[in-house]
Amino acid sequence: MFKIEKLYMQYKKDIYIYLMSLTHNPLLSEDLLSETFLGAIKSLPAFKGNSDIKTWLFSIARYKWFEYLRKDKKDVSFDDLAMLYITEGVDDKIVEKKAVSRIIELLDCEEKNLKILY
Numbered sequence: 001m002f003k004i005e006k007l008y009m010q011y012k013k014d015i016y017i018y019l020m021s022l023t024h025n026p027l028l029s030e031d032l033l034s035e036t037f038l039g040a041i042k043s044l045p046a047f048k049g050n051s052d053i054k055t056w057l058f059s060i061a062r063y064k065w066f067e068y069l070r071k072d073k074k075d076v077s078f079d080d081l082a083m084l085y086i087t088e089g090v091d092d093k094i095v096e097k098k099a100v101s102r103i104i105e106l107l108d109c110e111e112k113n114l115k116i117l118y
Helices: 004-023 026-046 051-074 078-088 092-115
Strands: none
Touching: 004 026, 004 051, 026 051
């Protein structure tokens, strides 16, 4: 039987670095590292040894990251996007050109669809 403390000491740095590469957030990476090893403790009896223990721990870490993303999924409002444009200092002319270009593109598409109908 594996000693979880030994596994933790042996692989915590590697898993933390992996989680940092995903999150770019030290505190979140530490939380996910803890959750990874809690998940490993819970599922250790089911570990059959078909893969390397490090690979197994990395897959748990990846799952914990995905789980976090699903829970933390946020809706982005139009106001948030508008504020982003304002704070980023995006040139109004560029935004206007893109909007006009997109409108023309949509109108062309609609015109083609109407021609097909008639």
